[in-house]
Amino acid sequence: MANRYTRREAIGLGAGALAAAFAGESLAQAIPRQDVPAPRLPIESGAQLRVIRPARFVEPDEVIFRENAQKFSQQFNVPVRIDFVGWEDIRPQTAVMANTGTGADVVLGWGDDPHIYADKLIELSDVAEYLGRRYGGWMFLSEKYGKRHGTNNWIGIPFGGTTGPIVYRISAVREAGFQSIPDDLGEFLRLCQALKRLNKPAGFALGNAVGDGNGFANWMTWAHGAYLVDEDGKVAINSRETIEALRYVKELYQTFVPGTLSWLDPANNRAYAAQECWLTANGISLYYALKNDPNTRAIAEDTDHAPLPRGRVSQPPQSATILNAMVFRHTRFPNAAKAFIQFMLEAEQYDRWLTGCLGYWSHPLRAYSRSAVWDSDPKLGPYRDGMNHPFWSGYKGPITAASGTVNSEYIMVQMYASVASGQATPEQAAREAERRARRIYR
16 A cells, blocks of 8 residues: 555654654564464455554554455455554443454454453464564563463463563752652652642542553552462462552652542643643653644653662562453454454564554563664663563563453552542552452452
């Protein structure tokens, strides 16, 4: 298909990303790969596919994804319809499909979702093993979220993950008396207090936000040495470390810009771009939008990224909001669905998408660490290994239907929000989270 972009799309892409988007196959040649046989997937007669996935945060995510899907349609003579749905809406829609046995052939849902519906999915091991051999193996979180717990059977194939390090205004942090983002939680609190005094406050989502809300709650939990469940899946959230984390958040919340208790995923992007919030945690989408809009380019130049403060752990306590592809058993065209997933992750398509999005969905396969996008801007550094962080939903336990349900019900987020808002004491909030988690981990 010819590459045709409107003026608005070209502005959204930005000069570097637009050039990469046009580069196509020549760009992908830099990606190392092995010559291994692909699985045999004869396309069913009359095959057509419906795909649903979360809505874009950066325009090329949709533009290039659709173009790659159209390329698949033309090459395999399989019509593909793609629906982009709201981040908070995709889980309810997936649940309806699972319960009714009808709906999309390929669902690009969230990381935990295949584990909620594991018994209703087609195994994808043949495609996953081929891609792993061809592209240097899978990143840590790809295997963690792709394989059914305790097996080597792939029930999901991650397309990437948007991780959320600290995004901050360089000038504000320096004005507050800091040269960088401290790893120590006490020092980080002092930084946020200083920003508040300067009327340049921080802000983190405490609403039911798929990425930002869960990301903040998990960070605070892990950074204090706490965790939802232990290695055996026994609920362990009501601990001394969790109480300390809740007390810390109660104090940290006093430094936040107003309104964070109701923030969903787009909210901190808007607040930061409006210069209402000067430090937050976010994916590349925020920096991408600022950099490619002439009205906010000066903010982008004053913006940098840093790993989340480690606190008591040895590595940045962050994970990723993972885009995880699954195929329900109700599809009439399983081979076409699997061929679509494989095609979209091949270098000729995937690197073009990755680069065009400025690395928004950090890559799931190790070979894509060599993508030119990661050397195109030094400020992208904290995103390069977004899928290799050793933390996950339900850490330290297995990823199962239970861990996915805790995430989708925002139990951890609401635990912190109840303390920040003054509706519960840290002890009450930890007990309530424990009660809710135990109801699920039975």
